[in-house]
Amino acid sequence: MPRVKNFNAGPAALPLPALERARDEFLDFAGSGMSVMEHSHRGKEYEAVHDEALALLRELLGVPDAYDVLFVQGGASQLFAQIPMNLVEKGRGADYLVTGAWGEKAFSEAKAATAMLGASARLAGTTGEGEGKEKRYVRAATAADLQVSPDAAYLHLTSNETIHGVQFAVDPARPFPDAGKVPLVADMSSDFLWKPVDVSRFGLIYAGAQKNIGPSGVVVVIVRKDLVAAGRKDIPKIFQLRTPAENKSLYNTPPTFGIYMIRNVLAWLKGLGGLGAMEQRNRAKAGKLYGVIDANPGFYRCPVERESRSVMNVVFRLPAEADEERFVKEAKAKGMVGLKGHRSVGGIRVSTYNAVEPAWLDELCAFMQDFAKRG
């Protein structure tokens, strides 16, 4: 079967060169006579891969020395609990800014995690409108949406809401909020490494790998060293961020093959010109798509406010659900898959992560024009 055009929201398309590299040495890694996944995580062959992945993350993002870069397991969902377990204290709870479903989940787990430790989590702001099934999120937050407690342990936000297609810092009018001295904690699962980021603006950044940088099973955490050092010690060692920080993320067996794939993806990304080049490429891809949507206002409708429109997950509706079903089906017949919106909101979602080829977008846009014309 020829390679399909994969617009999955995650796990998602990976760069073909990164996959081919893995395929070609799958049985014999670096001339060692075994697969990379059969190597000990304590051996020099795997360690070289591990170190290279960490170094590439530092290099591509320009991570300052005052930050640790960690590999953690459990998915981004585990970090929803693990971050408050590390960072809250009695009288220093956690603040949450919610701009979509993932922010809601992060807040919900933070409530459980903090209650367990005699602390608390607080809603510092939300852009949600309506209630229950009618709840809508159509924009990133502004300063007016937010009231940070000056003594909060941190302020958490979701930089890109994967389901609602709402992203911070795409437009200068919707920057990451200023929380003063309160450290910003950002879930960048679905927009990690899509463009350069000033890491020093954050106390902690985390991202599940399975959208922009690898397969599922690894979470990258970038965290200020002083926050790690001040973290709670009365929780199990495996959950303390100081544990991977002090052991180069080799305290216990890491997901070695996943980290190897991340290495391959980051090497490809660097070869393509790094994050600056990637931002141009991603903005062009999403720009084309929003262009077609806006050019057909009677047919396609993006619910998200212009300044908050995600460059990673472009969501839109068609006149009727039946049209959306036909859209997905016809696209699939043309080798374009993964276009169905999240089951909780419906509609169409086009995920345009780093590995999604510009040519795929051209093809999709041509199809969309034609589909709208046919009506």
Added chain:
Amino acid sequence: MPRVKNFNAGPAALPLPALERARDEFLDFAGSGMSVMEHSHRGKEYEAVHDEALALLRELLGVPDAYDVLFVQGGASQLFAQIPMNLVEKGRGADYLVTGAWGEKAFSEAKAATAMLGASARLAGTTGEGEGKEKRYVRAATAADLQVSPDAAYLHLTSNETIHGVQFAVDPARPFPDAGKVPLVADMSSDFLWKPVDVSRFGLIYAGAQKNIGPSGVVVVIVRKDLVAAGRKDIPKIFQLRTPAENKSLYNTPPTFGIYMIRNVLAWLKGLGGLGAMEQRNRAKAGKLYGVIDANPGFYRCPVERESRSVMNVVFRLPAEADEERFVKEAKAKGMVGLKGHRSVGGIRVSTYNAVEPAWLDELCAFMQDFAKRG
């Protein structure tokens, strides 16, 4: 490079047919035009793999209906904390039977996890001799080593101590202990699926995948449904065992490629005749090795008592450390790797997991005979 003979302790050798299957369809899984790791965890293509892996576990082990089979992330080390977090209550602490370094770690994390929740963990028995650097573990426990609290939430043990080469239930004289009504919880990370096991004797079995059944990044948990149902609800959702139990281990994104590899390994295991056949094969492999050790008593010395000698990790010493270094080096030159003992105990360790070929053992045994003769 031709395939080496890989005796790594974990991550470890995987069956060549399972690896080749993955390599052959790495770029085009089941004719879908993408890699299995690019598939959505909510799509039917991945779901078929996930379901098959779960079904094969049930079938191979004969798991009773009263048990859930789960995939969890974080490594077996995370379960050291997660199990007590689910199962203890005030006044119903956890009991630990320690027969090696992994049992020590499990107990240590249980102390932190239970303290956080106002409960406690207690040493119910140990076979450790000596203190600190001189601490030795040379046998599984007997009834005489153990005092279970009748109101314990569970009794934890490590069925095979990977570092010390000490295993329960290899010999009828060293069966799994009888804890009466207290559920047995067993860390089977390094001897999972090496032979048939009566699951109904356990409340919970867990195992990191990276020794006998797949790559690192996945833990299999087999747990009695009533224990899941009675588990604590005041911990974050991601840590509650009921979360994967109620969501077929698809609450959040699972490590899809790791589970796919497990499927491939289990299919191979079934094709070879299942766990009965595997037990014969494994006993023959380890038997040969211990035979060579015992036939050269002046040269090789296994510190483990005969009834507790592990069928999975065969540990032994040579007359001097210099001999051990030479042994590892010469073996490596002959394509036999992963023979160095764990850094905490030294010596030689031969891991003879399911995927380790009988022919590799023949070659290693011949080398050992020759090496001993040369002295």
